[in-house]
Amino acid sequence: MIEIKDLHKHYDTAQGRIEVLKGIDLSVPEGSITAVVGPSGAGKSTLSHCISLLEKPSSGQILVDGKDLGALSGRALRAERRAIGTIFQNSALLSRLSVAENVALPLRNLGVVHHEMQQRVAQLLDRVGLLEKANAYPGQLSGGQRQRVGIARALALRPRLLLSDEATSGLDPESTHQVLGLLDSLRSDLGLSIILITHEMDVVRHVADEVAQLAGGRIAEHGALHELVASPGSATGEKLLPLRAEDLPAGFDYAVTVAYRKDRVDPGWISRLGIEHGIAVALLGGAVEAHHEGTLGRVRLGVRGTSPQDLVRLLDGWGLHADPGSLARNNRELVEANA
Amino acid sequence: MRIPFESAAVGTDTPWQQLPELMLPAYGQTWAMVGIVMALVISLGGLMGIALYNTDRQGLFPRARLHAVLSWIANMGRSLPFLVLMAAIIPFTKWVTGTTIGIAAAAVPMTIAGIPFFARLVQNALNDLPRHNLAVGLVTGGSAAQIIGTTQIREALPALASAITLNTISMIEYSAIAGTIGAGGIGYLAVTYGYQRFDMNVMLATIVVLILTVQIVQFLGDRIARALARP
Numbered sequence: 020m021i022e023i024k025d026l027h028k029h030y031d032t033a034q035g036r037i038e039v040l041k042g043i044d045l046s047v048p049e050g051s052i053t054a055v056v057g058p059s060g061a062g063k064s065t066l067s068h069c070i071s072l073l074e075k076p077s078s079g080q081i082l083v084d085g086k087d088l089g090a091l092s093g094r095a096l097r098a099e100r101r102a103i104g105t106i107f108q109n110s111a112l113l114s115r116l117s118v119a120e121n122v123a124l125p126l127r128n129l130g131v132v133h134h135e136m137q138q139r140v141a142q143l144l145d146r147v148g149l150l151e152k153a154n155a156y157p158g159q160l161s162g163g164q165r166q167r168v169g170i171a172r173a174l175a176l177r178p179r180l181l182l183s184d185e186a187t188s189g190l191d192p193e194s195t196h197q198v199l200g201l202l203d204s205l206r207s208d209l210g211l212s213i214i215l216i217t218h219e220m221d222v223v224r225h226v227a228d229e230v231a232q233l234a235g236g237r238i239a240e241h242g243a244l245h246e247l248v249a250s251p252g253s254a255t256g257e258k259l260l261p262l263r264a265e266d267l268p269a270g271f272d273y274a275v276t277v278a279y280r281k282d283r284v285d286p287g288w289i290s291r292l293g294i295e296h297g298i299a300v301a302l303l304g305g306a307v308e309a310h311h312e313g314t315l316g317r318v319r320l321g322v323r324g325t326s327p328q329d330l331v332r333l334l335d336g337w338g339l340h341a342d343p344g345s346l347a348r349n350n351r352e353l354v355e356a357n358a
Numbered sequence: 359m360r361i362p363f364e365s366a367a368v369g370t371d372t373p374w375q376q377l378p379e380l381m382l383p384a385y386g387q388t389w390a391m392v393g394i395v396m397a398l399v400i401s402l403g404g405l406m407g408i409a410l411y412n413t414d415r416q417g418l419f420p421r422a423r424l425h426a427v428l429s430w431i432a433n434m435g436r437s438l439p440f441l442v443l444m445a446a447i448i449p450f451t452k453w454v455t456g457t458t459i460g461i462a463a464a465a466v467p468m469t470i471a472g473i474p475f476f477a478r479l480v481q482n483a484l485n486d487l488p489r490h491n492l493a494v495g496l497v498t499g500g501s502a503a504q505i506i507g508t509t510q511i512r513e514a515l516p517a518l519a520s521a522i523t524l525n526t527i528s529m530i531e532y533s534a535i536a537g538t539i540g541a542g543g544i545g546y547l548a549v550t551y552g553y554q555r556f557d558m559n560v561m562l563a564t565i566v567v568l569i570l571t572v573q574i575v576q577f578l579g580d581r582i583a584r585a586l587a588r589p
Contacts, residue, residue: 124494
């Protein structure tokens, strides 16, 4: 279990103090992936540097199994650092070391004996499916392969937490898919806690269990991914599964956003509105996404023939969430409100 | 080889047949000088370059004031033309070596000129490394020595090989200038025979030998740098 408690980070500059992180609380259970998302300037990379122990927090704790690693420095920090494996953007492999030597780097730094090191490296490369590339150099690998080597290196010391700092940015979709598949399987096979720092919502939607939205140095919204997507009023949910809906056409009274998870919803609910309740419905836009916990959907409807209150009540009975805040707004206003 | 009558008669030009006898020991002295100097320059200048890089903002132990001091020293060492530096530090040279002429006396100003030059070359080579190397060294649990060894020096080896080549060629040039204070080597030969005695043959031979030497050093340096590079 990884817990971040009331993490603050500020920098003192000639122009005065700049507060980047203003009290971050985040806990990542074992075997789960928490994505930290947010616009640039929100404090993502500072948070990442604090979690990877490259920067010391100004105050607050980074607890790994109850031990505060954020407070350590020098030799003690080097010894405890192994609890956290870091994957960097662009993999950050050393160019003059072979793939095997790159993976062995943490082991060599800690003075692991040669034959044990070789065994462990072979095991790690096998895990990421690159055993046959052991003697290649990073320059001979594709971006996705390099990132898998980076993951093997991060796993070398059997960390409790894997921190992925924009690990898939700049990768093509196929490589991204491979890397995410690997993270997904590591989560379930090794029971790793994974923190995914990213600006790519597609990535988050594919693998994250929980999502924390960072804004202005604070966590603005935090929750299970399926719950955020299934809350029609959630700004993070809207970013995760954007609707791209059309404006309300003439002849309809109002528009409404409805969100749902498939495992509790009758797929025929839209036709039931008309057939059983005489409500006219126009489908303005929708997005449905497969997630490892079930199918997530968000739909925007134009409605005529019932009051918003009655509609919300009706849908609620079917396990669908209509957002009262989304009523009677056209799509442009909705997008602006969420931005 | 035919010796031109006029020059033989005047007696200023050393006969071509005698040139190897004259030049080979001098060439050996040049290399001895450059060798000693480069050994000192690579170790001390290398240390200074690593210190310059690592005390800077992106380095392992950023110390703005120490960096500024080191930088100032490096600039000072590089601001004087070699001839001026050589003359200026004669008292120091005498204190270190007990003499002001010969190979040992030339090695002192050459080393002093070479160290800041090489330090800057090393600093530049390290500056060209990807910024993330330090983070990689730290998160993989490296000690300061391991980080400098693996993520800095080892990663920069091709650039460092080029830096050593460049520095060696500069030192060959300096050794020729040091010839003016009786340092020995082919620079001394060029000055005493070529310049003071108008010995055209020695002058020409020296020029040819220096050009060939620099070409060979550069060629070998490029080969080594290429061999050290990885795909």
